[in-house]
Amino acid sequence: MSNSPKQRLILASSSPRRQELIQSLGLPYIIRVSDADETVEEKISPAELVEVLSVRKASTVLEMLEANEKEGIIIGSDTVVVYQDEVLGKPVDEQDSFRMLKALQGSTHQVYSGVACVDAATAKQVVSHRVTHVKMKSMSDAQILRYIATGEPKDKAGSYAIQGIGATIVESIEGDYFTVVGLPLSLLSDLLLSFEIQVL
Template structure:
């Protein structure tokens, strides 16, 4: 355990903060993997495919160096009645998404992939959380968009930020909505011989 570390295939500040909370050594290596996906896939397939793609892209860069680590890739999407909402392309798109979500319940899917750099073994899982939004008027939506927070967030909101003000309730894993289900990840790391709770 002491010689092992995590290589996070993400530049997301939120995921970096969550990984840091595990108190195990980690480094950041952006994957720059394509997020293009085939049509007709189920939400859980989308997040698992993209998570593994991100992790494998970094793994291929590292394998020759033979680093003794575990690559972690993750992807999050918001799904409203079967429609996938990714990151808004601009403020107008953010307004559209938030107008759709307000006063309704949607699901957040996060996929997690772990790849052992030494063995090449991979594990891929996902988790789902239901989120209920408060009813919002147009000015409230516009004001939130003007804050700049929705710009790079799936579904155009951040539950860990100002977006907490527009969420009524959740059912499931809070960290899944932030973008990385820590409890699930710790179980997956344990399967690969990195028991987070045994490192102290």
Template structure:
């Protein structure tokens, strides 16, 4: 009987790791360290698709060149008993990327607290778009599929004091657009039109459909 492919998540994001566990499938974590620069003027959907695929491809190269990749010890307990992914083990590598866009301007992760303040000052009281790209690669055959999801998010109007108090919590510092829809940031998210989990960082609906293309059924 052919061994069930393991899902190999090319991400260090705790949010994506938590979401992919919800699928109830075997998962390993390998951080890609991929270059995240893109050509200026790249459309948002193309940008997240490129970056998601690049992250997955980077992990694929790690697996081919090292023969075994260690899973970070702090994740091993949550994602299975094995701490290594062996070269040739059947697996689907999953990369993901998320950006926030308002009026054609792309907002990624802030570089510091002031940058986070500037982002939130711009996004507050407005409707913006969150784009998340997902890429899946069969590490044995190289077959791949890529998809992007767009969701509209409305934030309430905020005072400078409210924004600075939120930034002071530290929550915005590793989030695209400088807010967490699943955290304290939810207190000023008025509306989400579309895929909530895509805003968090990984659309489970889109991913489950993509995995079906590789013969993997989500329980």
């Protein structure tokens, strides 16, 4: 199947990790950073939350596109960490990072990643999510503080990055690794089939 302009992907994210993952698919793509409001007032499940925000990010980019740019599939994605029914987003400061990492150490939590694909020309959309269980090592307060001092937890859901030095504090995972990184590629490739885009 040829990669026509209609098959290009439009990634609605400024995340370097998601950009690297999109690049790995080998399809033409561009980046359009979404400035979508990520606040959700109503109480919804983590699965619903990541799907709602993924659609919102992609839809925001759709509204930003000029008429002559409306070709391709916009991809929005959102990731949250959930521990004992509490959604852990990005930490507000180092104290918040410490609170999260202290709670997560020595136990298992869930990472939810939503993916939304929106056709820029027709606004047709599909959305789904994946969940992965992550077991953290037990850590001393000193180890947690040293990890925070690396700066890595600063803008990460749950205050860690499994693809960085944070890999050293993860004992095991059950599920899709890329769900934890922030863009489940297997799920994305399935959703793209709805638009007749085949990764393989």
